[in-house]
Amino acid sequence: MITNHKFAYRNVASKYYEFRPQDIDKAMDDFRQILEGRGLHLSGNMFFSILSDPQSEIMIAEIFLSVEEDSIKGLVSPEEEIRFRSYFTLSPMVMTRIMKDFDLESQKKYWKLVSYLQVNHLEQATPVFIEFKNSLSGIDYVEMSIGYSINGDNYNFS
Known part of the structure; x- marks a missing residue:
């Protein structure tokens, strides 16, 4: 994470x-x-x-x-x-990567992100964002992110 x-x-x-x-x-x-x-x-x-x-x-x-x-x-x-x-910019966010089996892993990773926010007393400030990426070595992967705020502060969306 x-x-x-x-x-x-x-x-x-x-x-x-x-x-x-x-x-x-x-x-x-x-x-x-x-x-x-x-x-x-x-x-x-x-x-x-x-x-x-x-x-x-x-x-x-x-x-x-x-x-x-x-x-x-x-x-x-x-x-x-x-x-x-x-x-278009979003910050701060919590992010996790999915390296394979996107269909299978996406639900698990989503709930890990939500759980992370709850455990750390962070408020979800954005919907889930999914970015398609490609590494320098040619491997496709996905980054899943959620914007957060602490008591409604510190979030930037433009």
Whole structure:
């Protein structure tokens, strides 16, 4: 468990999706296709937040993709409900890694994060964020993080 974790990205587009957990790849592909179809260039960073109960049959998530462009104005219509942030940062967070068996390990790791917050008297300040990563040696893994505050203080979200 890593505490005082932070992540930050530039030029991030996001969109809300509802789907069955096993269909998350379809939602991510849909978002990729929308952005690329509007002429945006993806810079490779993808993450999402789980906004619903992680055990729900239907998941509500906000999917984030970073793009090379510093604006999406004029490229995406308001009806598509895509949000854009020139800078996206979260801190402090508690984070854990999942190196394999994501489907099996994600529930265990989620409850370990929640338990860590409770044991250390920290308040959950954000939904769970999932980041897809790749090591220098080419190994894919996932980081799962939750933002926290101490008595409602010390949390930065922008």
